[in-house]
Each structure stands twice: as C-alpha cells, then as structure tokens.
Amino acid sequence: MQQQCSRRMTGTVALPCGWFHVALYGLPAYVFAFVGLNALSASLVSDRPIMPARPRHVHTGHLSRTSWLMIAVLLCMATPTSAGWLSNNCEPNSFEAAVTALKSGRCTELEVEHTHDGSDDAIFRSFLAALKEDTSIKKLAFDDNRLNAERLDAILQTLIARNTDLYSLEITNNGMTDAHVEGLTNFLVKSSALRKLQLSRNAISDTGAAMLAQSVPPQLHELELSWNQIGDEGFGSLLQTARTTLVRELELDHNNIGDAGALMAARILAEDVGVLRELDLSVNHIGPEATTKLYDAVRPYRNFKLKLSGTHRVRPDDLNLPRMTKPTRRFNPALQWDEQQVKDFISNIHPQFKKYANAFVNQAVDGPMLMTLKDEDLLHLGVDNMLHRRRIISEIHRLVVPDEL
Secondary structure, three states: OOOOOOOEEEOOEEEOOHHHHHHHHHHHHHHHHHHHHHHHHHHHHHOOOOOOOOOOOOOOOOOOHHHHHHHHHHHHHOOOOOOOOOOOEEOOOOHHHHHHHHHHOOOOEEEEEOOOOOOOHHHHHHHHHHHHHOOOOOEEEEEOOOOOHHHHHHHHHHHHHOOOOOOEEEEEOOOOOHHHHHHHHHHHHHOOOOOEEEOOOOOOOHHHHHHHHHHOOOOOOEEEOOOOOOOHHHHHHHHHHHHOOOOOEEEOOOOOOOHHHHHHHHHHHHHOOOOOOEEEOOOOOOOHHHHHHHHHHHOOOOOOEEEOOOOOOOOHHHHOOOOOOOOEEEEOHHHHOOHHHHHHHHHHHOHHHHHHHHHHHHOOOOHHHHOOOOHHHHHHOOOOOHHHHHHHHHHHHHOOEEEEO
C-alpha cells in the first residue's frame, strides 16, 4: 500500500513515519514530561513551590502542584506509545511477524506484504493456526507474497473455518487462478459482513469471473478485479450481478474486454444500473463506437462514474455529447404504497415468495420502509433463503425508474 509515510512492523508496533518523526515529535515530549515530573517530585519532597512565588499584587500568580501534575500527564499522553502510534493497522513483512501481530490482539487490519513465500512450513502453519483463532482481524490483505497453490488454498480454507467474519479481503499479485476462485467462493457464500473484495493482478479468466458473479455476497460494495484476464463473457456475468446487488464500484481495468462486452454493457446499463455508481474499464480493447454507446447508456445517471481512459482516444466531437444534458429525476412509485400493496409486491415476485408476504403486513412494512430494507432486515422478516433475499433486494432496486423532467 502506498502511503505518504510507509509503515513497517517492529514486533507488534507499527511506526507510522519512521524514526525521524519519532525523534522530531516523541523525544521533545519525553523531555518536557521528564522535566515536569522531576520538578513536581522535587517540590513534593522539599515542600517548596515549583515556581518562585510572586508578590500578591501581581495577578499572574504561579502554577499549583495540581496544574503541573496535569501538564505532566498531558505531555505523557503526547508521547508515541499513548498517542495512537501503537497502530491497529499492522503490516508485517514475514509470516513470523504476522504470527506475533495476531497473537498480540492489537491488530484489526493485517496486511501481509512481500513475504515471497520464504518462510518454512512450521511458521506458515503457525500463521494459519493464529489466523483461525483470531477474533480481532476485520481486514486481511496479502500483497505480492508469491504464494504457491498449496499455501493459497490453505489460506482460503482457514478463512472458511474462522468464526469471525471480515469486512475487507485483498489478495493481490499472488497468481490466483480460476481454481483458487472456486475455493474462494465457499468463503464468499458464508460471509455476511464482507464489504470489499480486491483480487487485482492475478490470473483470473472468464471462468473465475463467472464463479465470482454467482457467489458475490449480497452486502458487498466494492469488487476490484484489475489486471486479470477477464474477457467479454466474464464481464457480462459480473455486470449483471453488480446491477442486481449492492455493488457500488466495479473495477475491471487492464483486462481483455472488447467491443462485444462493451456493447452488451451498454444495453444492460441503459435499462438500469441498480446501485452501481462506478465502472472502470480503462486500458481494455474497446473501440470508438462501443465507447460512444457506453457513454450514451450512462448519460441519464448523473452520479454514475464511467472510466474508459486508455481504451481508445475519442474526441468529444466523436461522442456527440451535448453541452447540457436534459435533467432527469428518479421516480419511485413504492413511496406511496401501504402494507397491502407491499404484500402484493412480494407475492408477485415469484410464487415461492407468497409465504413471506404476511410477515411484511404483520410488521407494518409500507412502501417507504420497504425501500430501506437490507439483507439483515429481510432475514428478520423470515426470509431465510439467501438467494430469495437477494432477489427481493434486486426487485426493490428496480422500483426506482428514471422520469424525464
């Protein structure tokens, strides 16, 4: 991860900006704290004021012992170990250091970087055991570890066996193939908290993309698959899933998507984008005609961000974009529904859904409340089938239609 000040793991302490910042900010704080405490202790022993007493007619006065004690405490709080420099974001560069970080219980985000798979099997097994037992890690990232197939599979199996879910998983530049994606899907189906999945710089093709599309968690917000080998077919599967789930960002730059995939995407996006707000198709194989179609398809959606840089150099005149587009608004008929209309809506989605309809009436779910329902809300309403919950959420999103002003 590129940051202004890189972090490195030292035991279990992540120093944010190197020893230079420790010397610049930490040492003066220690010096002032030492001086303050030394003066306080001398005053307590000798029963003399810390500062020389001033005449009573001078209103500036002097600091009391309590004031000096508070100053000393505040200075101690400003030192590196108390000011949040003991970070919960740990970035070990070996599996041995990662084990130490996991056992410390201080890390909620663990980013194992550049290990190059050089640790022996015993250390790696210790890492897997510590990861399985850990209950603190919410974000897990593996970057440029050069994991072999066996170790990558072992990590995926450990994630499935963990009792604590993740909100973010990143496996980048580790040679992940379609075979590994098949193991990953078991974790995705189980996950109920994952918000971000990043699998950039791997070797995932259309087959892996199709498997991911079928197992995307309903609560996922970001899906990044840059620098892979995904073509038109895999792109179509992912876009259909993104349009009917809660995915807001779909990153597919530096893949093998061509005109056929772009034209198909234009037709899909022209119908509805769901909650999707960003689509990155930069540096693919999309020509000028397909590029124009894509821009035309997403033009009515003001908040939609389409990235096509590096695909084909298209002049504004070629796109035939007007200087001002006709404004649109989003019309939602469900906002005027009562409980009975909500019941009818659920029943008409599919015959199997009629068994859920009465629960919406019993819980007084009207139209405005229907539009706010999430996956966990549907589970509370008795929709225990994950695919049924996903279908209901998809149909709710389709209720919002563009209305020309």
